[in-house]
Amino acid sequence: MEELERLPRLGGLFVRGAVGSATKRPGGTVRLPEVAYRVAAVDTTGEAAHLAAYQELLGEPSSDVLPAGFLHVLVFPLATAVMVRPDFPLPLLGMVHLRNVARVLRPVRLGERLEVRAWAQDLRGHRRGAQVDLVAEVSVGGELAYRGVSTYLAKGFRAPDASGASAGGDPERPAWQPPMPTARWRLGGGTGRAYGAVSGDQNPIHTSALGAKAFGFPRAIAHGMYTAARALAEVGPARRGDAYEWTVEFFRPVLLPGTVDVAIRPVADVADAPADGGFVYDGWRSGKDTRHFTGTVTPL
Known part of the structure; x- marks a missing residue:
């Protein structure tokens, strides 16, 4: 320590x-x-x-x-x-x-x-x-x-x-179809700079097109934690309770500017979700099946 x-x-x-x-x-x-x-x-x-x-x-x-x-x-x-x-x-x-x-x-x-x-x-x-x-x-x-x-x-x-662990450590993801969206986020080109200002994370892949291109992205990408935290906020304090678990898994980055369709649903409405209550959220490119993230918010 x-x-x-x-x-x-x-x-x-x-x-x-x-x-x-x-x-x-x-x-x-x-x-x-x-x-x-x-x-x-x-x-x-x-x-x-x-x-x-x-x-x-x-x-x-x-x-x-x-x-x-x-x-x-x-x-x-x-x-x-x-x-x-x-x-x-x-x-x-x-x-x-x-x-x-x-x-x-x-x-x-x-x-x-x-x-x-x-x-x-x-x-x-x-x-x-x-x-x-x-x-x-x-x-x-x-x-x-x-x-x-x-x-x-x-x-x-x-x-x-590494011997043998790589196959099971990150299995191929199954096919996925977008659900009915419950919200649409229109993220401007300054979204990365705005979240960088409150998070302190000024990584140039989020704040600059030139910085993003240096790492192979065509333009700046949104912070993953911005998208996850925004979904958490949309679930809201009343539904998540005083004690809760919040998860997120990231798939493909959100290019800025960009439009993201989001679905926030009770676990009971999702066939393959864990059966312990709470909410499931997904985000994908608007009008496409390019999945950006998925996660859960579960009261404890």
């Missing part, structure tokens, strides 16, 4: 990550550092304006309760600090965000002091490389309040279990 005085800033971390990525090349088997970062006292009293800007952008109602998407924004820099360590074997640049699973176990309110921890775990095979989980936890008064697990793919790298 390594103690930090405060949560780091993403800007400096991205610079370190960009420099360090040049030295991390696919080759032999890679291993994770056995380290966790901890910030013992994060005072949220000064986050009121930040929270209000987030709520306005994502469509969350005004409240002093921090939604899971905002908690992800708060803790993401600490998880990123783990990924830019010299002994972290995978490059920050080019990592593909596959999925997220977050659990809110009790409401976290503006003004509470948080203990935040982050670490990497479960490096494993994938048919296109190696995938890894970045875990971030938030505790209040010694009680675990939030746990988020973000899964990333590093193409071309090999995990210790």
Whole structure:
């Protein structure tokens, strides 16, 4: 456990990550550092304006309760600090965000002091490389309040279990047909810059056409967590409850500007969904069957 005085800033971390990525090349088997970062006292009293800007952008109602998407924004820099360590074997640049699973176990309110921890775990095979989980936890008064697990793919790298694990680690997805949409999002070219302003994630693939083209995209792409958090906001606090699980799996990126059809449905209305209640959401390119993301919101 390594103690930090405060949560780091993403800007400096991205610079370190960009420099360090040049030295991390696919080759032999890679291993994770056995380290966790901890910030013992994060005072949220000064986050009121930040929270209000987030709520306005994502469509969350005004409240002093921090939604899971905002908690992800708060803790993401600490998880990123783990990924830019010299002994972290995978490059920050080019990592593909596959999925997220977050659990809110009790409401976290503006003004509470948080203990935040982050670490990497479960490096494993994938048919296109190696995938890894970045875990971030938030505790209040010694009680675990939030746990988020973000899964990333590093193409071309090999995990210790690579022999045979790649086939089962990421199976081919079955055919999918769009359901009846319940909403249509028209995302302008500045969507990435707007979410970058509230999340701190100013990755140029989201904010600049030139930056996106450098990584093979024809134009800027929306943050995956923007789309997931917007779906979470549309489910709403009343339906998700005080404690809930929020998941998302990403398929193809949303190009900006772009139009996304969205369907948010009770689990009971979805034939192949888990039978534990809650809601399922899907997003796809308007008028096409290009699936962008799917997820669930389940009261606990």
